[in-house]
Amino acid sequence: MERTAVLEQFDVMRVRKDFPILTRTVNGKPLVYLDNGATTQKPQQVIDAIVNYYTQMNSNVHRGVHHLSQLATDAFEVTRHKLQPFIHAAHEHEIILTKGTTESINLVANCYGKAFVHAGDEIIISAMEHHSNIVPWQIMCEERGALLKVVPINDAGELDMDAYRSMLSDRTRLVAMTYVSNALGTINPVNEIIALAHAAGAPVLLDAAQAVQHLTIDVQALDVDFLAFSGHKMYGPTGVGVLYGKEKWLNAMPPYQSGGEMIKEVTFAKTTYNELPFKFEAGTPNIEAGICLAHAIDYLMDIGLDNIARYEHELLDYATQRLLRIPGLRIIGTAKEKSSVVSFLLDGAHPYDVGVILDKLGIAVRTGHHCTQPLMDRYGIPGTVRASIALYNTREDIDALVAGVERAASMLI
DSSP: OOOOHHHHHSOHHHHHTTOGGGGOEETTEEOEEOBTTTOOOOOHHHHHHHHHIIIIIOOOSSSOOSHHHHHHHHHHHHHHHHHHHHHTOSOGGGEEEESSHHHHHHHHHHHHHHHHOOTTOEEEEETTOOGGGTHHHHHHHHHHTOEEEEEOBOTTSOBOHHHHHHHOOTTEEEEEEESBOTTTOBBOOHHHHHHHHHHTTOOEEEEOTTTTTTSOOOHHHHTOSEEEEESTTTTSOTTOEEEEEOHHHHHHSOOSSOSSSSEEEEOSSOEEEOOTTGGGOOSOOOHHHHHHHHHHHHHHHHHOHHHHHHHHHHHHHHHHHHHTTSTTEEESOOOSSBOSEEEEEETTSOHHHHHHHHHHTTEEOEEEOTTOHHHHHHHTOSOEEEEEOOTTOOHHHHHHHHHHHHHHHHHHO
């Protein structure tokens, strides 16, 4: 295939120079890292920021008048300041810093559930959700006496929107859906999902863990009520994530955890809670990760999410075409709208065995159920091999993957 204009315009070799880990070898082979859906690698700018925090400003935030504490606090709040335009939030105080997507979803399930969900109410999710967007709602429904309803998908991995419409009712208290499926790559029709839910009087939470690093997100244009994502999947550190929530919902919800920072005044008779966003940020946060997330945001914004999306889409098409030429290979997840994931099976070979052989060749992929066991049950399979693409991947990476899968097929089938 001829290199397209998009691939020519995107200087991936320059980008790769920002990621020192990509120069290393694994099992004597050059690293081909295609496990970006699990976590992305970090550019030098983020790594340098981590070192700078510990060598120049290590201190607790929001609590000290001394110089280092002021430096750390200012740097920590810069991240919130940069997150506001990154997701186009109306207010900085609508942005809660958490440990990651999982904690963000648990926060909403716990706090929104306590405030608004009662016996007989209904929560709607989909059949393609990550466990982190299933189990919190199951627990909340059990505690509140509510019913969890699941929107089915078709064989291509697309939501059955007619079924979704039929599930919505005056009993629907919240819809929680993934924006992009971590196991299939499906990009869900979130504008329609949100509009239909709002017409039924229900707010919407979007799990954007697999979307925010690939697509431009405007929470105001979407009119989404809650949005959750993680720093480590968008070239930032582990241990930090984001919950965006509309001001009206965050003000109406009780705190998630109690302790320092989330309080305004404490007496033995009564405690009053802090204002947003600190009401939901109890205790010492992961300061280093919170500060360094700003540098990951800068990195993405400097390149441009639209440029990244175009490049990754071309690479996804190339990977799909090349892999489908392998006899006995079947792709799981063939939605018309997809992001940077190719999940596949080799007939007669277990995904784990394929993954082990690829690892011996220096190729990192994910194998298994990808924390989507109900989805795997829907397809009647134990799991898949998942290659997930990032902005630093190349056609040469895809060629190495294809050659590795062909070798695995020769050994296993």
